[in-house]
Amino acid sequence: MRELQLTNAAAGIADVFEDIEALAASCRFTDCLHETEPGCTILAAIADGSLDPARFNRWRKLQAEDAFNSASLAERREKNRAFGKLVRSAVKVKLDRKR
Ligand SMILES: [Zn+2]
Numbered sequence: 001m002r003e004l005q006l007t008n009a010a011a012g013i014a015d016v017f018e019d020i021e022a023l024a025a026s027c028r029f030t031d032c033l034h035e036t037e038p039g040c041t042i043l044a045a046i047a048d049g050s051l052d053p054a055r056f057n058r059w060r061k062l063q064a065e066d067a068f069n070s071a072s073l074a075e076r077r078e079k080n081r082a083f084g085k086l087v088r089s090a091v092k093v094k095l096d097r098k099r
Contacts, residue, residue: 010066017059023051034060 014021020042027034027041034042034056045051 009069013059013062013066017055017062020051020056020059 023041023045024032024034028039029037032040032042034040037043042051042056046053046056
């Protein structure tokens with residue numbers, strides 16, 4: 001359920017900021033932070049007035065939050081997996097003792 005929400009959040013961001021997503025996607029630097037990189041598509045759009053810098057800042061904030069949420073989700077998954085392993089090995093020990 002939570003995963004669904006997160007996916008929707010990412011999709012929602014892409015929806016509302018479609019133009020910025022498009023600019024970011026067409027930026028020639030794949031790992032661009034769109035901050036100081038010369039030749040950055042987003043910075044160029046802000047410079048020529050076609051992109052509102054406040055809107056861009058909002059998008060970047062949401063991106064960061066989304067990345068943070070996704071990261072903690074991955075972390076939780078990892079913990080669950082570790083716990084599952086622990087349970088399985090505990091069960092195995094129990095079964096071994098019975099023999
Ligand atoms: Zn850029």
